[in-house]
Amino acid sequence: MQLKENSSEQKLRGAYYTPTALANSMVKLLDIANMKTILEPSCGDGVFIDALAAHLEDGTSVTGVEIEKDESAKVVCRYQDNKQINVVTEDFLNFYDREYSKSNYDLIIGNPPYIRYQYLSEEQRGIQSKILTDHGMKSNKLINAWVCFLVACVQLLSSNGTIAFVVPAELLQVVYAEDLRKFLSDQLKKITLITFEKLVFPDIEQEIVVLIGEKGGEEKGIRIVEMEDVSGFDTLDLKKNGYLKLQHTKEKWTKYFVSKDDIELIQKIREDDRFIRFADYGIINIGITTGNNNYFSIDKATEDKYELSSVTLPLIGRSSHAHGIFFTKEDWLVNVKNGKKAMLVKFPEMPLSEYPELHRDYIKYGETTEQNLGYKCSIRNDWYIVPSVWVPDAFFLRRNNLYPKFVLNSCSAVSTDTMHRMKFNDDIDPEVALLSYYNSISFAFAEICGRSYGGGVLEILPREMGNIIVPNVRGVDSVLRDRLLQNIDDIVRNDENIEIALDLVDKEILINTLGIDAELCMQCRGIWKKLQKRRLGRT
Numbered sequence: 360m361q362l363k364e365n366s367s368e369q370k371l372r373g374a375y376y377t378p379t380a381l382a383n384s385m386v387k388l389l390d391i392a393n394m395k396t397i398l399e400p401s402c403g404d405g406v407f408i409d410a411l412a413a414h415l416e417d418g419t420s421v422t423g424v425e426i427e428k429d430e431s432a433k434v435v436c437r438y439q440d441n442k443q444i445n446v447v448t449e450d451f452l453n454f455y456d457r458e459y460s461k462s463n464y465d466l467i468i469g470n471p472p473y474i475r476y477q478y479l480s481e482e483q484r485g486i487q488s489k490i491l492t493d494h495g496m497k498s499n500k501l502i503n504a505w506v507c508f509l510v511a512c513v514q515l516l517s518s519n520g521t522i523a524f525v526v527p528a529e530l531l532q533v534v535y536a537e538d539l540r541k542f543l544s545d546q547l548k549k550i551t552l553i554t555f556e557k558l559v560f561p562d563i564e565q566e567i568v569v570l571i572g573e574k575g576g577e578e579k580g581i582r583i584v585e586m587e588d589v590s591g592f593d594t595l596d597l598k599k600n601g602y603l604k605l606q607h608t609k610e611k612w613t614k615y616f617v618s619k620d621d622i623e624l625i626q627k628i629r630e631d632d633r634f635i636r637f638a639d640y641g642i643i644n645i646g647i648t649t650g651n652n653n654y655f656s657i658d659k660a661t662e663d664k665y666e667l668s669s670v671t672l673p674l675i676g677r678s679s680h681a682h683g684i685f686f687t688k689e690d691w692l693v694n695v696k697n698g699k700k701a702m703l704v705k706f707p708e709m710p711l712s713e714y715p716e717l718h719r720d721y722i723k724y725g726e727t728t729e730q731n732l733g734y735k736c737s738i739r740n741d742w743y744i745v746p747s748v749w750v751p752d753a754f755f756l757r758r759n760n761l762y763p764k765f766v767l768n769s770c771s772a773v774s775t776d777t778m779h780r781m782k783f784n785d786d787i788d789p790e791v792a793l794l795s796y797y798n799s800i801s802f803a804f805a806e807i808c809g810r811s812y813g814g815g816v817l818e819i820l821p822r823e824m825g826n827i828i829v830p831n832v833r834g835v836d837s838v839l840r841d842r843l844l845q846n847i848d849d850i851v852r853n854d855e856n857i858e859i860a861l862d863l864v865d866k867e868i869l870i871n872t873l874g875i876d877a878e879l880c881m882q883c884r885g886i887w888k889k890l891q892k893r894r895l896g897r898t
Contacts, residue, residue, distance in 0.1 A: 377406050377470040377525055381559060384592035385468065385523050385569060386410040391419070394465035394521070399423045400451045400512055401472050405434035408444060411468070415443055422464075426450045452486040455511045463517035470525040471508035473565075476500045496538035503527075506539050509570075513546050519575030522547075528554065528566040530612070532810040534820070537609035544607045547572035549579040551597065552612070556896050557588040580605040583615050585893070614807050616893060621886050624879065625807065628800060628828055633873050638825030640792045641752070641783040645821055646774040647703065649745050650735030652676070654725055656700040656775060665721040671702035672748070673772040678756050681766045683852040684793060684844065686754065688770040703773050706744050748773060751780030752789050755824050759817045761891070762857055763805050765796045779821050788833070794840055795829040797847050797857075798864040799884040800875075804828045806890035815895045830873055843867060858884075 386407070391397075391414040399407045402423035411421055423446040425431035431448040438444040447454060477500070479487065487507040488498035494510055505526055512522055530536050531552070543550065553569040560567065580602040584595065603619050614622060628634055637643070649655040656676050662668055673691045675681060680699060682690050694701040704721075711719065722743045725731055736742040754766045754774050767789055774780055783789055795801070804827045809819040819827075832840075847860040861884065869875040 376403050378559065378589065379406055379409070380589050381525065381569075382406045382410040384589060385525075385571075386414060387592070388571070388595070388597065389466065389468075389521065389523060391466070392416050395419050396464045396517070397421045397466045397468065398462075398464040398512070398515065399469045400454070400467065400508060401425065401469055402434060402446065403427075403430055403470075405430075405437065405446075407468050407470075408434060408438070408446075412438070412441070412444065419443060420445070422447065424449055424451045424454050450483070451508065452483055452490075452511075455490070455515065456486055459511075459514065462515050464515050464520055465517050466521050466523070467512040467515060468523040471505040471512075473527065474504035476502060476504075479504060491538075494542060496542060499535070501535040503535075506536065509539065510542060513543070513572070513574070516574045519573075521574070522570070522572045524570045525567055526570050528568050530568060530570065532611045532613050534822070540612060541607065541609045543572060544581075544605050547574055548576050549573040549602065550581040550605065551584065551600075552581065552615075553584045553586060553595075555586050555588055555591075559589060578605075581612065581615050583612075585616075611807070611810070613811070613890065617886050617889055621882065624882055625803075625886070628804075628883075633831055633875070634800070634828045635831045636825060637796075637827045637829055640787050640829075641781055643755075643779055643781050643821045643825050644751075646754075646757075646776040646778045646780050647745060647748055648735060648776050649703070650739075650742075651730050651733050652775045652777070654730040655704045655745055657702050657704060658698050658700050659695050659702070660698070661721075662702050665717045666715065667702070667704060667718065667721065670704060670706055670718065672705055672750075673770055674701050674703040675754055675766070675768075675772045675774050675778065676700050677777050678759070678764065681754070681756070681764055683848040684765065684797070685767050685769045685848055686772055691770050691772060703748075703775070704745070705748050706741075708741075708744055711741070749780075749782075752783045753781040753793065755779040755781060755819070757818060757820075759809075759819070760815065760895075762802055763809070763817065763819055764851070765793060767793050779819075779824055790840055790844060791833055791835060792829075794835065794844055794847075794864070794868070795832050796827075797860050798830065798869055799861050799880050799887060800869065801827055801829045802861065803883040803887040803890070806887055806894070811890075811894035817891075817894055830869060830875075832868055832872065835868065835872060839867060839872075 391411065395418060397411060397419065399421065402408055402425045405423065408421060408423050415421065421444045423434060425446065425448060428448050431446050434446045476484065487504065490507050490511050491498040491502065496510065509524060509526065516522060530539065551571040558566065582600045582602045584600050603615055603622060614625060656674055657667065662671055675686050676699065680694050691701060706718065725743060731737065731742040750771050750773055751768055753768055756763045756778055783792060805819065806817065808823040808826045809817045811817055843864060846863055850857065850860045865880045869880050870877050
């Protein structure tokens, strides 16, 4: 979990301790009386063991594992007279490697360490890789230690065992957790996810969920319980929260925040041949990776000072630069006039000695201010030459507030990696592609395919953009197309409610042209609004 101010030691250990109130509440939800063997795989200062101690029945044993000697010693000291509690000072990965074939726990509970791959030792990386690949999962440098802990602990459960973990909300939506979602859906019969509107950990900018997974019994599926904060446990009755059928896929679990009928509708639309994926229109890439946007994105004053006009391209740098759904030369000139960084520096591939003197001065300025020392700049042969620069047909905002804008490129501009760039296939009418996005169904899928974070931001990566479902309107009447696009552009430019545009396109394209039921459109509008409201509630 990422602290605003993070010490090196904490990064290395991933030690962000669970609030006592959360540990106590989690234990109270579980049927501890019928659990004879309990494991806490990263017990830290013992907050979960403290919570368990008050509920232990005769014959129940608790094993705590903690890699830090000072921390485990505190727990040992507190429970030295309690024969039911045993604390092992060891790296859990080694513990798992030794105990995997002979241990079966009725309950495994805790808050696994959140350690990035680069902070693991070579030995830990090797064990983590083996755990993941042995269970059909990919192992790469994006995988965090908590993923490995979760997989290992599920394997240590008894046939009717339960796992109760505090994990990052990334579980629900990030790409690197795809294999994990599939693994959990295959291994667990019942999954409960408890989410929180407010951040649970003080000073940590990481949204978390409580995962409760049950291995035995009849397969029930998944249920999501939404709370404002930890105090919601006081009135929580899990029996009132029914399960939804869990699909055994790698798909994001954010779709389970909507109703059973909504989930069925989402699947129905995906199978409807009146719809296609965004990716069917063409190539989607991240914007230009400059390595240092502040240096390579410049304003008019900088361009004039170093006489850089011959090596700059029009730039759409951020969402505020996109005034409508067309990015025109007039829009770009307004940005230039307003002092925005509206030009991208693209130095040519030629000997530095052949550059004009003022161009060399700008490069020297970059070196004097150490702009060249950033990783992506430093690995280039010539740090000041930006690679992979090409002019796309359209832009799609990577990080968004109310909704992601899809913008047609009408002035041969380029974008940095704050936006994605799209090159349409030769047989695609760009304006048809633009029109196909602004409707209730596609907006719903933008929320489903994207990912939300604390702060209300919706982030969509290129592959996720490609999975957004859009209506196939390639044969739409050109007069109708132009009229609707003009209406949408006016609405966006005047900062009017985007739902006015959705109403127009839903009626004229989805309902009147494609014959889609009006209630289906409104149901999709409801999905979009629900997911958007949940996301914005974390602002």
